[in-house]
Every structure is written in C-alpha cells, then in structure tokens.
Amino acid sequence: METITENQKIKVAKKIKKMFGHVDRRNIEFCPIRDVMSLASDKWSILIILYLGYYPVLRFNKLRKHIYDISNKVLSERLKMLEGDGYISRKLFAEVPIRVEYSLTDFGHSYLQKLLELTEWAEKHKGTVISNRADYQKST
Amino acid sequence: METITENQKIKVAKKIKKMFGHVDRRNIEFCPIRDVMSLASDKWSILIILYLGYYPVLRFNKLRKHIYDISNKVLSERLKMLEGDGYISRKLFAEVPIRVEYSLTDFGHSYLQKLLELTEWAEKHKGTVISNRADYQKST
C-alpha cells in the first residue's frame, strides 16, 4: 500500500477544517454529511448514479434489471429523492404504454466524477477489505 | 455550475466499465458498492473517519462528543466494523480507568483522501441541493 506522509495528513486536516468551517460547530444548519451525503452516498443511490453514468438514458424496468436486487418500492423512492436533490431528471412520455426516461443532470454528472474516484478506490482495495475482515473474524 | 463535456462523459463511462469489469455481471462475488462502500460511506462512518482525520487520536467519549448525535451502541458498532475492515486501529491501555485510543490506519488515510473530495464537493454544492429540494417540494 502507498504510505501517507505526515505532510499529506496535515493537508487533509486543513481541508477538513476548511470544509466544516469550525470543526465543532453544533446545530450546524445544514450538514454536508448528514443532509447531502447520507442520501447521495447510500448504496442504492450510488448504484443508480453509476448505471446512469454508464447508460445515458434508462427506463424504470431496465434500471431495475441492472441493479438486480432492488424492489419497485425502493427504486421508486430513491429515484424521487435523487430527482428532488437534482442529480437525475425524469422525462415522461405520454404514450401508451407510458414511457419514462431517467438520466443524469449536469449536477449529477458533477457528483459522479467525484463519486467515481471513491468507488474506484473501493474496487482497487476490495481485496484488502476482504482479508482484513477475515483476520478480524479469526481474532475474535 | 461547471458544464460537463461529452468527452468527459465518455471517459466516465469507460472508467465505470473498467471498474465493474463486465457492467452487468450478476452474482458478482464481492461488489465494491454493496460490500465495501455500504459500510464505509455510511453517514456515521464518514463522520468518524473525518474526525479521526482531523484529530489524529481520539478516545471513545471524545469522539462521541464531536459526533454529537450518536448513541453508545451505534458508535461502538461502527468502530468495530471500521476496525474490522481495517480503516481504524484501537489501542487499549490497561490503566485505571481504562483508556482506549482510536486512530486512522494508513488504509484509513488512503480512503480518507478520496472521501474528502466527495465531502468537499457536498459542502461546496449544499446550497444547490437545498434549493433543488425546495423547488421539488413546491412542484408536488
């Protein structure tokens, strides 16, 4: 694994301070973690955004097939939330049968660019997580 | 907002394909999103990792005060999981009263570097999310 220098650690701490303003401000009116990330970094949200990053346009049932474990209810809820926060757009075509197309907004694409770095990290290091987890199991 | 070009979209799609291997492989043995990120991108996990990125060493009760809304049970569970996956280390000092110090591992620091880009994005764009959310409420 690439080692992290003391210098990098200091830079990270500075970024965190800048991000949170005053690190321990309580009753913060709107917390980027609690209020933004908790929705956008949810497992289902990540999968939806990644699939819409790969397939530019997807309809409800296609999306559900790609994310092969999600129920109608949960997919529909997540799509509404992601639309509400502006990550995705929903286009309704009043045909018969009805047709609805989902796609990423520019805002969603902007998020995806950053999100992808994290999921790439996870993909790259998943082996480490697997073996850490196994070691920890044994040690208990 | 900075616009995303078609070129960037194509690059992103390629990254996703590379990351997932074959995008629609089912029964994937270990999914980076479902199995790694779902733990590490959880709201509480993010807060724990960020606070340990800012304060290099924290004890249980200090950490709980910084994250001002978390119960003993949840904090203790999350710490165990994050330790199990290798993001944080737990050092026990057999003093009286007992002392336990939590800190990030190198692996945790590596994750934090990527995570931070996402949380910075969230902090930068939280205003957009607020107004998107308000508009969506009105429209329904």
Next chain:
DNA sequence: ACACAAGGTATACAAATGGAAACTATTACT
C-alpha cells in the same frame, strides 16, 4: 462504604427501512 472515572455492554422499546405481492391506470390488440 460509596462514588467516580472510562469504555463500553445489555436491555427494552420505538422508528425507519426493506421486501413480496397484489393492485392501478391507460389504451391497443385478440
């Protein structure tokens, strides 16, 4: 003898989340 400290665990309960399956609306086709 008793309280206190730290770092939790245990217990009881409430609330949120998730899944399965049935159901809805619309219109065309058989």
Next chain:
DNA sequence: AGTAATAGTTTCCATTTGTATACCTTGTGT
C-alpha cells in the same frame, strides 16, 4: 371480455437500525 405492456403505488409484514437508560468492571480517592 380478457390480456398485455409500462411505471409505478399500496399494503402488509419482517428485519434492521436507532435511542434511552441502566448496568458492569477495576482501582482510586473521600
């Protein structure tokens, strides 16, 4: 009249997650 298709919604139920509170352990100070 019955069926089919799409995009969900609704209902019921089980599981998961979270909260609050009490409790535990160990040795020291009062």
